[in-house]
Amino acid sequence: MSQLFEELKRRNVFRVAVAYLVSGWLVLQVAELVMDSTGAPEWVMKVLLLLGLLGFPIVLVFSWAYELTPEGLKKEKDVDRSASITPETGRKLNIITIGMLVAVLAVVVIDRTVMRQEPAPVTTAPVAEAAEKSIAVLAFEDLSAEGDQEYFADGLSEELLNVLAKVSELKVAGRTSSFAFKGSNKDLREIGELLNVAHILEGSVRKAGNRIRVTAQLIKADDGFHLFSETYDRDLKDIFAVQDEIAREISKALLTEIVGTEIDAQLQTDTEAYDLYLLARQRIHTRDIFNLREANAMLDRVLEIDPLFAPALAQKALVMHLMSDSLGSYGDIPMAETMLISRRAVDQALALDATLAEAHAINGLLLDNLNQFDEAIVALERARDLNPTLSDAANWLSGSYEAVGRRDDALSVLEEVVERDPTYGPAFGNLVAAYLRTSRFDEIDALLSRVERIVGDNDDIQLGRGFMALMRGQPAAAARYLKSSLEQNPNSSVDKLWYGFALMMLGDFETLADVGLSEHRIIAYAELGYLEKALREVEKFDFSITFAPRAIGEIGRALIGNGEVDTFLRLIEDEFGTAADLLAKHPLTQSWGTEYLAELVWAYRQVGDEETAGMLVKESARIVETFGDDVQGNWAYSDAVARHGAMTGDDELALRALRQSLDNGMLLLIEIDSPLFAHLREDERFQAIRADMLGQINEQRAILGMPPYRPVRPTEERPTFVN
Structure with a gap:
């Protein structure tokens, strides 16, 4: 063994090993600095480390089998021992190793004193300290055997959220943001930080036939401590009682000084009707026109089963409005037609249940669309009093405030709803626009950063960045963002509106004629010399939808x-x-x-x-x-x-x-x-x-690779449009 040890020393295997390890450490240190500054993905460092580990035994074998001579590398067995220069090579390796150690120390010093200096403060959305009596209700997980009850799990979660919202002492995060974490496996502490809540309710639903098992866990967001965890096995007909029971348990755990607060029992209906109602509401939340049509058919069936189910009547009023051709809606049914149906449905809902927040909110939306702003404000404020978590109601209220010149109130409402429900797209977009009104670009950047941490670079983020690029005189960037957002929401009149502005700034009237709103087509045809076509558009223009x-x-x-x-x-x-x-x-x-x-x-x-x-x-x-x-x-x-x-x-x-x-x-x-x-x-x-x-x-x-702009001359051949 001692002879092997001496031979390893003579062949400089130990020195090569040390030199390799030091050089590898140096390479990894430098690589880390470069990756930090370039934003390279984490797997790059893992690959470098793996390659280094794989190379280590190869280098050792190589140093044993070969020797460096004045004539170059030779196999050790072919070198005359009397002519060997391994001692000199060893000294050189010592010098190289010492030099690399100095380099490593230098890199460490630079890293800690220069590269790791306290960074300039990054603009982040201001988030207030979470109130102790605050909660987010995450979307319950569907554990049913077929995995086809997600809508039911979502519906139960939302009903719990609405029940809790009636407790005035409790701050409840909005549905859109709470449900944004579905399937994300994010750490609960991070979720609590992003939603600014101290407690999180999560759970699961397992539905089999007419039996349902609901598991609910109330957790402190900062330390993961479980305040309670309960499982409820019930017949499906008892689902309303389960909702009330879970809500009461939460109120007792959070609001010790108001134990015994009565939480109003939920409206009950036929189980088939309720199942369809939950399915319809899930589809309405998507704002996708095809889902809206399905939801409308489901609600018609619900109302056949139970014509007096007020929540379904309220949702019927909403889905008809969303399928209209009104600005901010997603369909093409003339608003004059949908208004009659929506008006009748919401009036029936309010007659059946004057405390139904959704009905008051939708009533306010309809009044706003009729330019009856004062009446709309009364209805929408009543909806918020009944259920402060209704983000739709808050967003619509801000618009009505704007309409009567109460801009400070409108901004305050938007900031409040986005603080509680940051991923709720309509209010998020309106708040971006409100900040743009006064060129508050730093606040917009902070807001975009906060929401992007939750949802990633989605269509709302792209829409917001498109807004900002337009107002900064960057229509090329705006067009890219807004086109992407429109492709994800092809029926969104808001996306069409802002994308149309970008195209007008770029002078791209051919594209504007194809994708813009009705008024945009008039502008495009006029600019392209198609005056007769523009005048025909004017004749049929409907000002009620814009x-x-x-x-x-x-x-x-x-x-x-x-x-x-x-x-x-x-x-x-x-x-x-x-x-x-x-x-x-x-x-x-x-x-x-x-x-x-x-x-x-x-x-x-x-x-x-x-x-x-x-x-x-x-x-x-x-x-x-x-x-x-x-x-x-x-x-x-x-x-x-x-x-x-x-x-x-x-x-x-x-x-x-x-x-x-x-x-x-x-x-x-x-x-x-x-x-x-x-x-x-x-x-x-x-x-x-x-x-x-x-x-x-x-x-x-x-x-964007477009040629310089010039207007179309009257004598020139013009583009052909397919309408």
């Missing part, structure tokens, strides 16, 4: 830009009456600018109606005065100021505001080329603004 102030302005710009002043004014008269009637019916409290005012002022002046034009100019002045500092960062506001300058003949104001709009990110040639600014076209400053805007638009088009 945000009328924006649509009027966009259609007006297309019409007056093509000399169709009489057509524009006749459209307004036929649809709304006088200009005063229009202002009364569609006030501009929800708008970011002055919307249709400039186009109407220009049109009325063309026909000599200075009185009406003057009334509209006064309204523009009133609105512009409300902008304050927001005009500094939001190009929609600065453009409204430019329009006001054009209306009042203040060319200096118009030019300053147009330059500021461009600096803020407005890349809309169709805006700057409209007749509103025709009198400025010979001004060198205006020409410079337009040239700069065109240059930036072409830079954005180049990013």
Whole structure:
């Protein structure tokens, strides 16, 4: 053994082993630094470590069998011992090893003193400390033999959430965010942190025939401590009692000072009807048009079995509205048809149960769509009082607040619902838009980061990033984000709206004509020289399915830009009456600018109606005065100021505001080329603004591989559309 040891020393096997280990350590240290800075995946380090381990025995065998000589590598048996230079090689290996040890120490020092310095604070969404009396109800797991009861497990979870929400002392996280963790196996502590709750209720459902087994566990999020774990074996007909029993157990565990609080018993119905009701509600949550149609058929069956089941009537009202062609809905049924059915269903639901929060919320939504905003606010506030976890109600309420000019209240409601239910897409998107109104980009980044931690880079995240890119003057990036979001939600009018804006900024009117909203098609046809086609779209346009102030302005710009002043004014008269009637019916409290005012002022002046034009100019002045500092960062506001300058003949104001709009990110040639600014076209400053805007638009088009923009000439061959 001693001879083997001496031979290993003589052949420098030990020195090679040490040198290999030190060099391997050095390589791994450097690799870790590089990976940290480049964001390389974790498996890269694992592969390097595996390769190093595999190479170690190979190197040892190699060092035993071969010797380095002045003539190069030779097999050890072929080397004359008297001419061997292994002692010299050993000294060189010692020097190399020492050098690598110094390098390792240097890397460690750099890593700890430079690379690992306290990083600059990353913007994260502010999350308040979780209240002790707070809970998230995660989607219960379906453990049924066939695995086909997910809808039932979801429904039971949601009913528990609604029962708990009635306890005023208890803060309950929203359904959308709580259910976002389904199947994720995320650590409960992280879930508690992301949802800002101190407790988590999770469980499972096993359904077999008419028997059901429900297991529920109430867990402290910070340490995983189980406050209780119970299993309930019941007949399916007792499902309502099971829900109440679980809810009471939770209230006792969380709210010791209000033990005995009565939780209202859930409405009961036939078990088949209830099963279909849960299936329908699951499909409604997806907002997918095909699922909505299935849900509608299921609810019809539920109401055949039990015509007095108020929750089903409320959901019937909602699903009909969601299948309409109204802005924010997902179908193509004329809203006039769906409104009759929805109105009748929600009235019946409220007559049967005046405490049903969902019915009050849907009633508020319908009233809002009829522009009865004050009545909508009353209904929606009542819904929130009855069930604070109804994210739909909160989101709709914020819109009604906006409509009557209560922007601070609208923002407060949105922030509250997103804090409690951060993955609820509609409120999330509206909050992003609200922050964009005042150029609060840091808050948007923080909000996107928080939600992305929960749901990944989904369509809501892409929609939010698309919003932000548009307002920063980056339509190429916006188009990519918004196209992706639209592909995932092909029936979403909101996605179509914002994607249409991106296409307008890029001057891609061919695509706009194919995928945009109805008003977008009018603009696209007009810009591409298809005036007759645009006018046919105007004749059949339905203002009830869109945000009328924006649509009027966009259609007006297309019409007056093509000399169709009489057509524009006749459209307004036929649809709304006088200009005063229009202002009364569609006030501009929800708008970011002055919307249709400039186009109407220009049109009325063309026909000599200075009185009406003057009334509209006064309204523009009133609105512009409300902008304050927001005009500094939001190009929609600065453009409204430019329009006001054009209306009042203040060319200096118009030019300053147009330059500021461009600096803020407005890349809309169709805006700057409209007749509103025709009198400025010979001004060198205006020409410079337009040239700069065109240059930036072409830079954005180049990013997408598009040629430089130029308008279609009247004599040119035009693209063919398949409608």
